[in-house]
Amino acid sequence: MSIDIEQCNFQYPGTGVGVFDVSINAAQGELIAVIGASGSGKTTMLKLVAGFEQPDSGCIRVNGQDVTHVPARERNMGVVFQSYALFPLMSCLDNVAYPLKIRGVSQAERHKRALAMLDRVGLGAFARRFPGSMSGGQQQRVALARALVFNPVVLLLDEPLSALDAGLRVEMRSQICELQREHGITALHVTHDQEEALSMATKIALMHQGRIVQLASPQELYDNPNSRLVAAFVGQANLWEGTVTSQSRVDVGFATLACEIGAYKEGAAVTVLVRPEHVQPLQEPASASPGLCPNTFRGPLASDTFLGALRRFELAAEGTSARILGETTARTPVGCIHIDPHHVRLLPPGDIPLA
Amino acid sequence: MVIGIYLLYIFLPIILLIVGSFGESWTNTLLPTGFSLRWYLDVWHDPSFRRAFLMSLYVALGTSAIVTALTVPLAYALTRSMGRTATLVARLVAVMPIAAPPVVLGFGYIIIFSTDTFPWLGTTALIVAAHVVTTLPYMFQTLVADIRHLHLDRLELAAESLGASFGQRFFHIVLPSLRHSILAGLVVVSAISIGEFQVTNLIAGFLNRTYPVVLLQAFYGATGFACATTVILLFLAAIGAGAGALTARAAARAKESV
Amino acid sequence: MSASQNRKLPLFLLLAAPGFITLAMFFVLPLGSVLGSLVQDGGQALLRLWQDPLFLRGLQGSVMLAITAGALSVIVGLPVAFKLARMKESARLLVMFCISLPLTFSGLIVAYGFILCFGRSGFITLLLAEVGVSPEWVAGLVYSPVGLALAYCYYLIPRVVLLLLPVVSNFDTRLLTAATSLGASRFAALRDVLLPEMMPTLKVAFFLVAAVAFGAYGTALALVGSQVNILPLLLYSRISDTGSDFPQAAAISLVLLGVCSLMMSVAEMSALRHEHRKHAEN
Structure with a gap:
């Protein structure tokens, strides 16, 4: 499904920080990377799309439908957090099955689907393990499985690879791209790593001080930057x-x-x-x-x-x-x-x- | 060496209390003479001690339940809405029971709760209320520290994105995550409630005196009887401390596995 | 505060309300009514207080008690914390358990335990009598404010140890080695490197413990009845007396409340400043 962010404005109360006049259109199946230095507003933008924050003006559409005022929990979007945010008291299987449990899927069915999803990220054997006993890369993949298992309308990735070491990061890039293509899901990927953005994205939005400076394909951004920045x-x-x-x-x-x-x-x-x-x-x-x-x-x-x-x-x-x-x-x-x-x-x- | 001397300082009074409680008689001698269980039997047959013992359990139980019901939502709401500021509020609340001496608080109760508007002085409910406000800070501080340490806000945001409603988040994520600190807090709360003397002594009626309040009377009687009654309170406190140590260990283990 | 938190504010208020109302009703209101009864006679009682020799002696006793208990707890607590920090994990847990035992004790247990140890025919008193120390002298000491401080220490030292232990265990002993390698004597290294690191926490511990000692009456009442001159006991006897002078009692309450709050705020300020510096360093 497509995502359209249209002229969104948002300011944290009492500060000059936020996002200003941001517009991004992502067609079905695209992976849009949002890059920028820390504090450039890229994570704020993701929060707006996820519904964790409400834009002061502008709107957000999924498949043409306005979701600006739909609460986060009804948006049906898969979010992978920088800290993974896996529930420490639930096993991997229960973590992945959790969104299905919320949606009223029967226990047998949700365990089956969660297990299939864990298999897909190569962690089928870890279903009974708890997040605390797993490596960063494994936790990251569980988080990815959890964000995809309920067939969300879009996938939102908030610096998902920043806590991993360099080698693993490159490996995970291709796994994320593979899963994203396989599900044909539109994805928004926030990162501060330009190499990651160049290698994964179909389009890159570069943000600075809450505004999008340039939105273009990776090649275009590299060959024809529109500014010194x-x-x-x-x-x-x-x-x-x-x-x-x-x-x-x-x-x-x-x-x-x-x-x-x-x-x-x-x-x-x-x-x-x-x-x-x-x-x-x-x-x-x-x-x-x-x-x-x-x-x-x-x-x-x-x-x-x-x-x-x-x-x-x-x-x-x-x-x-x-x-x-x-x-x-x-x-x-x-x-x-x-x-x-x-x-x-x-x-x-x-x-x-x-x- | 230092630890050894210190442990002796801690245990000598305890040992003497226990020895004294089993002694037949103890007057002007180094240690009591004879062995006897009569002091414990005396306590058992003493109606005012029996009533006070049950009253203490009743008050501690009520205090524990109310403190949990009040403090879990309070700590949760404050931490989630105020972030760092909540830690400051927690510290402020934590110093309350020391900044306001119990005798002053008790005096305040005597003034305000003997008025026609709030004629509650001498009721058991008021004793519970006093115990609630003196123990609440300990539970509150434990919870606020834990909520921040566990990054519950992140977990909740994740659960929200997965479709969980506020109620689902609270019961699936928040409460299970806090179970260790709630338990640890409860141990402290019930221990303090059972041992509380200073406020209760001022506000209890004759029929709802708690165990420590009645205990004071025993000090003016036979040494053996006083020892036995004190050892019973000591025993209750030790159970609390043991339970506390066990929960702390369980919590530490749970944190290691996270 | 973010916008989404703003949106949930009513919910948070609803959750916090019962707790706040309880604290307001059963903590703030009673304290307020104490102050209220003081205002009723226009503060006359507060003036009369300074001509009351009983009050002045009580204040003196309480100050003595608070300082002695605070200093004693810190002096004993520091080496105990040091030894603890250097113990093996399993041994430390066991000793910690024993040390924190008195924390949950009622002051009455401590009181009677001390009567058995140091009373007129107490265990220690009689042992000391064997070597020629007069029992009268021991009992006289134990039933004075200084003696009370000794009893208070029983449950105050654990508090100090628990406060100091994290600081002591986190202290990097390599700093001492570094200082001695730079030519400092062992004593100078301790004074110049360790003490400044410990000082804020020692201050916090002292004031906290002194405030507890200043405001408590349970142990003292059980140990010596209302014989000894300390403020909380004076207040207690004024309240228990029939036909008591409430404005006078309220005036004493105000002094107790003021001194304890002052000591706690000094402790908190010092703790906050210290943390602030720590954060700035990181």
Whole structure:
């Protein structure tokens, strides 16, 4: 089923904190990731959808039906909490069967369905165990099973993986995606981990100070961020403030870069984005004078970090105070780099896009 | 060494009380002479002690029931609606019985509950009420600490999202989670109620005196009789302490498994 | 407070109401009526109080009793807590059980136990008489405010131990090692590292215990009748006297209430400040 969040506003009484003018449309089967720094309002938004909080204005629709004033317990939404919130005094089976018990399903039937669901997350053998005696990853899967067993209309995930260690987190990502696709359920996934969002979501909403800064597919968000803020939050980036000087040039202070200026006019202030993977090391200096060849810089490395498959370096451009962040798979010494003008992105100036 | 001396300090009076209660006679000697059960038989046959004993049990039982019925909703509502502030309120309530000395409270009862509006002085119900307000803080503090420690708010939010109504949440999640602290609180409440003397002594009528109030009279009589009556109260308190230790251990085990 | 909690506020109020009403009716109202009867004669009784030698002697006795009981409990409680913290788990549980036994004791049990130990023909008194200590002197001491403090300690020390134990067990002894490695003597290490850490809790324990000792009368009444001069007993005898002077009793009540509340607030403030600092550190 689809979820539509339409121009929702909510403010915690007595504070300036909340969410403002938030709209998200999620089609059936989509997984929308909501990312942002802590305090950006992403969990508040999830609370609005779950019905734990009421928006001051705006509305929330499920499959076109307005549920804004439906109490949380009647919304039929599966929520997975950051703390899992498993009932410590109930066995795993009773935890998963609990929503069915509330819905008046007979004991035999609900145990059968809960067990099937536990099997599905690979914990059938743990049905009689209590949450306290299980690992974080196992508890997480029980929480997932409990949130899905009653065929909810949507699945809401509130930083479900943040308490797990790195290896388990990657494994759980694919399990969540698999279950979500299998149930064909629409999901809203709140996380502060951009890598998690990029790898799982069909669309990502980036929030900042209670507002959605950009809502787009993961590729679009990475390749065409609409602001410095988005570019900096998602992935690594070189970001410079600059001014367009001609049809194919932008002045970034320490140099003038060749680029495609698109719709920008001469004299326009811009933010210039270059992703590190587009900073190409050159084996041989192309010429004696770097000034002759635009977008080529020479200099010593200020840092050089080996990351396994990748190597991340910072080149201190000769004669300037600029540091250029680059990534390469090459292991040879780097003394000169080149940036393809095609990969120089121009963004609006300032942190946040102007409304 | 330190512990040993301290334990001696604790146990010497207790041992002397027990020894004295079985002694035939004890006047101006280091220890009593002769062995006898007559003091216990005397207590058993003493109608005022029998009545007082039953009255104490009755009052303790009533106090326990009322304190539970009042405090569980109170602690729950306060913690859930006020969060951290509830801890402050709990501390305030906890200092109440010490900040207001029992003799002052008892005096207040004598003034207000001998008026025509509230002519309840000397009734058993008023004794129970006094015990309720003096023991409620202990239960309250135990519960507030536990509700915060168990993160009941999160569990309830989860249950709400799974479709549970307020009543279902309260009976499926809240009450079972609090069963250990309720039990632990009840042990303390009943122990205090059974031993309470200072307020009860001022407000009890002649016929509903509790055991400690009657006990004081025994102190002016034969040593053996006084010892026997005191040992009975001691025994009740020890049962309470034992029950308390057992619940504490059960609670600790339950927490380990969580 | 979030909006959803706001929505549930009426429900919470409903749940809290019976408890609050009970406390108002059987705690606040009686105390209020004590103050009320004081106001009735315009506070004259309070002035008369300061010319009453009995009151002044009672106040003196109570202050002595509170200070002695507080100091004694803390002085004994601290080493006991220290030894306990260093005991094996199972032994500690057993000793803890024994130590907390007196907590649930009625003050009367303590009183009669002490009569058997230190009374005119008590066990200890007679033992001491063997080595030449006069029984009269022992009995005189035990039936004075200082002697009462000794009896009060019986159920006050457990309170102190329970308060101190968490602080003592959480104390990182490596800090002492660190201090000595920096050149501090054993004594200086204890004074400069341990004492500041313990001080707030010691203060809390002292005031709490002193307030209990200041306001209690049960043990004293059972131990010495109303012979000894302490305020709660003075109040008790004023109330029990027929045709008693209620404004006078109310004035004594006010003093008791005021002193005990003051001591408890000092303890609470100190505890709160300490916790606040702890939170700020984390």
